[in-house]
Amino acid sequence: MVKMLVAQLVINGLAAGAIYAFVALGFALIYNATGVLHLAHGAVFALGGYAFYVAVVVLKIPIPLSCLLAVCASAIFGIAIEALIYRPLRARKTEHASSMIASIGVLTLSQSVFGIVFGTDNLSVQTEPLKTISFFGLYLSYVHILVAVLAIIIFSAIQIFLARSQFGRAIRAFSDNPKLSRVFGINSDVVGALVYGIGSGLAAVAACLISFDSGVRPDVGFSIMFTALVAVIVGGAGYLPGAAAGGILVGLLQSLSLWPFSARWQEVAVFAVLIAFLFIRPQGLFGYAMMTRRA
């Protein structure tokens, strides 16, 4: 019985973890390339969720198309934040802290605006209980399967894009050494738009997936952002597959903490892991430190 419970918690944890992995991967991509502690990534995530909800429930657009719309909306929002806020701050060479404070401002502003426009309830696109299939007494919902399939396809696609394509190589070169890559003719504004576009799109995919399950509410961006940050620290932001793996580990841990503790200790458990990692292994599981350079 206990074995079954643990196995079920592992399945749930993997599904939740894959969603964190999408957010963490996007954040890490942005952080490595631009050095901005982009906390407004949570706002971009929430916008994706609300865009998806409006498309599916209000405009009655088919789900795949709605998901595409949400990805575009988030990508535009992310690129706009980069172009209108971070780029002017970078040009002025102000302190690194300015862009982080501005980022917190965007997160706070959009969280309140979502609250005013959509109310504080959880908005889910799912009206009836999720259909599940069971095997050996374990339950798998179709969303679980969708999450797994999407995660495998999209993570491989990103990996291939970064490794093989011209733009992917430009992003990696820029992340490695911004000054030198500028000398070689890589346009920092183009790289900025690319990483914010891709990173924000990844967050939107996660937001669509969460809309089938718990739904979105105004403060979802805040909570998912900090869970994703823990994932990034656990995995090490310098190594993108590490950030994704960190997301899955945090999801597992959060789910398994339900077994000995009650749900209200979940958040404490996640942040206890954060603090423990910062003390014992700040370079992350795979040894690629996060905060090694400044933009």
Add this chain to the structure above:
Amino acid sequence: MDYLFHVATVILLYAGLVASLNLLIGHAGIFSFAHASFYGIGGYVTAMLTVYAGWNWLPAVAAAIVFAGIVALLIGIPTLRLGGDYFILALFGFQLIVVDLILNLDDVTNGPFGIRGIPRPSFDGHVLASGWPILLGTAVVTGAVFLVVHRITTSPLGAKLHAVRDDETVAAALGINVALTKITIFTVGAALAAVMGAMTAFYFRFVEANAFNSEVMILLLAMAFVGGTRSLWGAAVGPIILVLFPELFRFVGPVGVDLAKVQQALYGLLLVLLMLFRPQGIVMPREKAEQ
């Protein structure tokens, strides 16, 4: 009249708190995103000792200061040596954990219901009553915090802080013990926040976790950056503007919209605009701020 006393007291409470935050952000370059939690620790320790243990107000405040200082040492020693962004995340994590602990440890903290009936301080049998006496008491405490901040920033320790803030490597090369300087000021900042937390508990005679959560932290950041984190008077200007502005809404506000959300949205917008157009705050001219 009572209303004016209330607004003035609240401004003073925030002013002292923001002055202690400026000491860390503006003068030492330490982005303590857990400042609201030290404020809360001060308030809760004072409340628990006076209400549950029946302590007198003075030893309770002393205990609150010492406790916040010890917690700051314990959390500061390992985190301050981490890089800038790591430190910020660790402290934000700490802030969330403190609020979660207050909410979840209901045996000790009464959970989400908070602690009521905190007795007002008394001198010689004269209790600080509502209205002008407690306003005066708050003014004295806030004035003392301002004085401490002013004395530190103009002292040799202040010069060390500025050196560490501007360039840690150069500061170390000049023979400054960077780690010791940072942990000292972090602890002092936390202790000052705890003083203001205790004063807040005495004023409202009530503490609850939501008065010290991350939304309050964002309000404090907005106040600090409006006034300018390197300016002493900025610590008063930020709270004056951000406390009075929402109060105006009470009389002429839009109807049917959740006012708290509008306020929170304005704080966010303010942070973005300040960073883009006046990162030094509205009090100081830019040249002076860059010194």
